[in-house]
Amino acid sequence: MGAGHGHTLHFHGHSAVHRAPAHLKIVALVAFMVVVVATPREWFAAYAGFLVVLLGVVALSRVPPTYLLKRMVVEVPFVLFALLLPFVAHGERVEVLGVSVSGPGLLAAWALLAKGTLGVLASLTLAATTEPQALLRGLERLRLPSLLVQIMGFMIRYLEVVTTELQRMRVARESRGFSARNPRHWPVLARSMGSLFIRSYERGERVHLAMLSRGYTGTMPR
Amino acid sequence: MHVPDGFLDAPTSVGTGVVAAAAVGLALRGARRELDDRTAPLAGLVAAFVFATQMLNFPVAAGTTGHLMGGAIAAVLVGPWTGVLCTSVVFVVQALLFADGGITALGTNIVLMGVVTCAVGWGVFRLLQAVLPKRVSMVPLAAGIGAFVSVPAAALVFVGLYAVGGVAPLPLDNLTTAMLGVHLLIGVGEGVITFLAVGSIIAVRPDLVHGARRVLAQRTLEVRTSPTASAA
Structure with missing residues (x-):
């Protein structure tokens, strides 16, 4: 979902989690989540264990829990889906609080909520404790193709520029009395999108020429 | 809508991860052909553009808004390989820096919303x-029509993945109808917005639209003389 983007989630700090090498944190996150996803949903105690481990890492990182909690809204659509699941899934029916729901559906909803929440919390912890530049170096150490890391670097570097450009266009539209209320206003918004593309592409061309004039031959200097 | 962790089982997630890695590898080589040494800055800026378009909300009705997925428009604007590359990079950055979309579901998200929509x-x-x-x-x-078709196509691939590695016992025919119904509607929005946005770019800088290059190459130079210009 698009809401809430615009700024990276990094929370400045000097804890052990902040100082840990980025490539180790990425590997730890992927390994942790693969284990979580592969754990059978009936092993309730295991999930409690995962949560304790994760909360331990959060406590060690000294990132305020409210900081992470506020940013867990990205999960909301799937919470809604999970809440709906016991009613639409098939399988034997069980009575919960006088309502007949699907037993397997209830179990699946629990698993979805548990795994999804652990995933969001773990990813948030990585994002909050790792600076974008450190993350890129970590990915490079993990042998991601250097061109791919360069592209990600440029994307992250210009994210703020491009999104604030979009913001300025919105201010310009609204200061001229425009506010988008229904699909009849789509052409105006689509034209904003078109000019954002042209500006981004032309900026990319200018950046490339600037790089060439500084001796770029295909790899970035450290 | 990004798939979170735990939506598909571990083997399926690993499988889509392998497919996504292969697709990104191919896209890296393809994008070099489309952009040569301009690849890094241009693909990076286009990825930032795709990210930003997902923040531009279009009002639908009764206070609800939607935004573009952007796979199809990226493919038309910068070419299919660069399109796959840019959307994939967006998903990687969203998963790692914004906790949007599960890290184990990254492959699934890249395959569904990057590879399938672009292709x-x-x-x-x-x-x-x-x-x-x-x-x-x-x-x-x-x-616009390409963008319209790409959305339900991605939804169908999702249903297929769900049939293989879904964790909830949902009746598949119901899931298929629900997903197709919703995504046909989303597809209409995606198609209309793509049509309007590509149209506005074609009007100003047709040379930037990758999909228009063949048509532009066929145009011949036309010299029009106007009576007022010759009189002056």
């Missing part, structure tokens, strides 16, 4: 270009 969007676009008259004005139309 289907571009495929339909090229098919329509072959059928429709070769005029610049037809490019936005073909792009």
Whole structure:
């Protein structure tokens, strides 16, 4: 979902989690989540264990829990889906609080909520404790193709520029009395999108020429 | 809508991860052909653009808004390989820096919303270009229809993945109808917005639209003299 983007989630700090090498944190996150996803949903105690481990890492990182909690809204659509699941899934029916729901559906909803929440919390912890530049170096150490890391670097570097450009266009539209209320206003918004593309592409061309004039031959200097 | 962790089981997630890695590897080579040494800065800026378009909300009705997925429009604007590359990079950055979309579901998200939307969007676009008259004005139309088809196609692939590795015992026929119904509607929005946006770019800088290059190459130089200009 698009809401809430615009700024990276990094929370400045000097804890052990902040100082840990980025490539180790990425590997730890992927390994942790693969284990979580592969754990059978009936092993309730295991999930409690995962949560304790994760909360331990959060406590060690000294990132305020409210900081992470506020940013867990990205999960909301799937919470809604999970809440709906016991009613639409098939399988034997069980009575919960006088309502007949699907037993397997209830179990699946629990698993979805548990795994999804652990995933969001773990990813948030990585994002909050790792600076974008450190993350890129970590990915490079993990042998991601250097061109791919360069592209990600440029994307992250210009994210703020491009999104604030979009913001300025919105201010310009609204200061001229425009506010988008229904699909009849789509052409105006689509034209904003078109000019954002042209500006981004032309900026990319200018950046490339600037790089060439500084001796770029295909790899970035450290 | 990004797939979170735990939506598909571990083997399926690993499988889509392998497919996504292979697709990104191919896209890296393809993008070098489309952009050569401009690849890093241009693909990076286009990825930032795709990210930003997902923040531009279009009002639908009764206070609800939607935004573009952007796979098909990226494929038409910068070429299919660069399109796959840019959307994939967006998903990686969203998963790692914004906790949007599960890290184990990254492969699934790249395959569904990057590879499938770009491939289907571009495929339909090229098919329509072959059928429709070769005029610049037809490019936005073909792009819009391609974008419209790409969304339900991605939803169908998701249902297919769910049939293989879904964790909840949902009746598949119900899931298929629900997903198709919702995504046909989303597809209409995606198609209309893509049509309008590509049209606005074609009007200003047709040379930037990758999908319009063949049509532009066929245009011949036309010298128009106006009576007022010759009088002056």
